[in-house]
Amino acid sequence: MKPRQRKQYFRNMKRSDDSEREKRRKRRRLIQELGEQRIPYLSPADPGFQELWDSSYAGLALRQSSALPDGLHERVQSALRTLQRRGCLLRDLVRVRDRDVFTAVSRALVGQPGYTYRYLDTRLFTIPWHCEGEEGQKDEKDKPCCDSDLRDACKALWELNQFFCSDVKQQTNARGVKRSRSDTENSEDTPGEGMCEESVKDRLLEEKQEEEEEEEEEEEDSGQGCSHSSPPSSALPPDVAGLVQFNITLINYMDPIAMTQLKEEPYYGMGKMAVGWHHDENLVPLSPVAVYSYSCPAEPKNEGVTEKDREGQSKEKEKQKETKTEGEGTSKEELKKEEGEGLEKEEVQKEKACWRVGLKVAWDIHTPGLALPLQSGDCYYMTDDLNRTHQHCVLAGDTARFSSTHRVVQCCTGTLDYIQKRSSEALENLHTDPEKNTKSLKSLLPSTLQHIEDIHNEVEFEWLRQYWFQGRRFARFCSWWTKPMEQMEKDWKEMEQMTQLLLAVVEDENTAQENRREMADILLNALSDRQQHRQTWRDRYVPVC
Ligand SMILES: O=C(O)CCC(=O)C(=O)O
Numbered sequence: 001m002k003p004r005q006r007k008q009y010f011r012n013m014k015r016s017d018d019s020e021r022e023k024r025r026k027r028r029r030l031i032q033e034l035g036e037q038r039i040p041y042l043s044p045a046d047p048g049f050q051e052l053w054d055s056s057y058a059g060l061a062l063r064q065s066s067a068l069p070d071g072l073h074e075r076v077q078s079a080l081r082t083l084q085r086r087g088c089l090l091r092d093l094v095r096v097r098d099r100d101v102f103t104a105v106s107r108a109l110v111g112q113p114g115y116t117y118r119y120l121d122t123r124l125f126t127i128p129w130h131c132e133g134e135e136g137q138k139d140e141k142d143k144p145c146c147d148s149d150l151r152d153a154c155k156a157l158w159e160l161n162q163f164f165c166s167d168v169k170q171q172t173n174a175r176g177v178k179r180s181r182s183d184t185e186n187s188e189d190t191p192g193e194g195m196c197e198e199s200v201k202d203r204l205l206e207e208k209q210e211e212e213e214e215e216e217e218e219e220e221d222s223g224q225g226c227s228h229s230s231p232p233s234s235a236l237p238p239d240v241a242g243l244v245q246f247n248i249t250l251i252n253y254m255d256p257i258a259m260t261q262l263k264e265e266p267y268y269g270m271g272k273m274a275v276g277w278h279h280d281e282n283l284v285p286l287s288p289v290a291v292y293s294y295s296c297p298a299e300p301k302n303e304g305v306t307e308k309d310r311e312g313q314s315k316e317k318e319k320q321k322e323t324k325t326e327g328e329g330t331s332k333e334e335l336k337k338e339e340g341e342g343l344e345k346e347e348v349q350k351e352k353a354c355w356r357v358g359l360k361v362a363w364d365i366h367t368p369g370l371a372l373p374l375q376s377g378d379c380y381y382m383t384d385d386l387n388r389t390h391q392h393c394v395l396a397g398d399t400a401r402f403s404s405t406h407r408v409v410q411c412c413t414g415t416l417d418y419i420q421k422r423s424s425e426a427l428e429n430l431h432t433d434p435e436k437n438t439k440s441l442k443s444l445l446p447s448t449l450q451h452i453e454d455i456h457n458e459v460e461f462e463w464l465r466q467y468w469f470q471g472r473r474f475a476r477f478c479s480w481w482t483k484p485m486e487q488m489e490k491d492w493k494e495m496e497q498m499t500q501l502l503l504a505v506v507e508d509e510n511t512a513q514e515n516r517r518e519m520a521d522i523l524l525n526a527l528s529d530r531q532q533h534r535q536t537w538r539d540r541y542v543p544v545c
């Protein structure tokens with residue numbers, strides 16, 4: 001970046017801050033104008049539910065718990081409870097609209113050794129899962145990286161992953177056949193019931209949704225785009241030899257009793273959300289997502305919450321329920337439903353006691369939303385381009401609940417293997433004179449220097465700081481990342497030395513004038529970027545929540 005470009009860059013940054021503020025103002029105004037209007041959504045008890053599912057949510061498939069072998073349920077559920085009991089499930093500090101916020105759900109990433117998953121500017125590092133017959137992943141001293149308790153838990157999740165890999169494929173094939181049959185039998189699309197009329201308020205609602213979605217799309221862009229580097233071997237396509245290759249699972253856990261501040265679903269009045277509307281980020285395009293849902297009535301002990309907290313929170317919840325029956329704090333939509341027969345009211349309450357996944361078509365306020373209740377042990381699949389064309393959210397039920405969400409993550413810039421190769425590329429330019437014990441740069445070619453400084457930034461901001469920030473929380477359960485990250489820190493120190501060496505060349509008056517200017521430019525740009533990123537990271541350590 002030339003100095004003029006740099007000024008422009010900062011001007012643009014300021015402009016984007018302004019437009020961010022403007023967006024917020026607009027959103028507040030729209031929310032006020034909208035009042036209590038809601039878009040319809042359908043649940044299984046509503047007429048037209050199945051038709052709506054078939055016509056507008058065809059990529060969604062439910063696998064009831066009976067589709068899985070009993071033994072697998074037991075192993076997986078015990079594994080999830082182990083992760084919770086051992087304190088492996090932690091709330092992530094993520095970045096949403098320039099703010100750092102804790103996720104309502106506690107999470108852990110389990111998956112292929114050396115893989116990471118980046119969402120909302122946060123990189124999660126896998127606790128490696130273990131394949132059948134394997135002793136367990138070893139660390140560099142040939143010691144197992146986790147104790148046997150955790151090893152068994154991760155193995156069970158790997159087993160579930162194996163089941164999903166083959167089952168998703170079968171389900172997709174079966175549905176494909178069914179769909180092509182019904183397409184020939186009935187070529188007209190069945191419209192979903194309960195479409196809402198276009199009106200001024202609709203228009204406002206549409207604008208409001210577009211606003212939100214714009215931001216969500218922006219959030220997604222923060223990921224590890226793969227276009228700038230050639231795909232390394234680890235970037236497997238989603239479907240190899242007929243199998244879907246899920247490579248990680250993001251485990252979620254939430255106990256609604258411990259979380260009194262859950263947000264109400266804003267567009268449809270679906271209830272309290274444990275996870276807000278989103279598309280899953282950084283997945284291989286068109287790859288499926290498979291989710292195992294386990295709601296456990298007997299809450300496992302949550303180490304982060306004391307009994308006293310729990311008592312207070314239960315009372316708080318009871319109080320909330322009481323005010324609700326008096327009519328206060330109840331949305332119009334709920335009131336409308338409650339006006340109906342007692343039976344209907346009971347049904348709505350029963351339905352809301354259950355954990356549900358909510359779906360909506362992105363950029364669309366005419367198609368009703370869909371709320372799918374999940375019994376413990378049920379699974380659902382999001383296939384085809386459902387994750388791209390639709391958004392989903394998780395609606396909290398009354399009990400604590402785990403989910404294991406299996407994905408094919410875009411891993412071309414997200415594996416340890418990848419970043420280690422990048423580091424070696426940069427360090428190749430460092431020459432050490434063994435006799436004098438001095439160091440120098442081999443090449444001073446501007447493109448090489450630029451490349452090295454880019455890698456330097458990537459190592460520092462995409463890996464080391466991410467790891468220090470929340471990756472190493474897992475080091476006390478699993479040592480897999482400890483040594484590689486220590487080595488990466490050593491490599492980074494060498495890169496810092498390389499920057500110093502470059503500075504010395506630029507400052508040396510014997511260096512040819514023409515080259516000096518070009519090198520100075522590269523250095524100045526790299527250092528200003530680094531400075532700014534470091535400030536961002538300093539700010540992240542002081543969360544605003
Ligand atoms: O828990 C679920 O059912 C899905 C969670 C989810 O959407 C996510 O983790 O991205």
Ligand SMILES: [Fe+2]
Pocket residue numbers: 278279280392
């Ligand atoms: Fe999701």
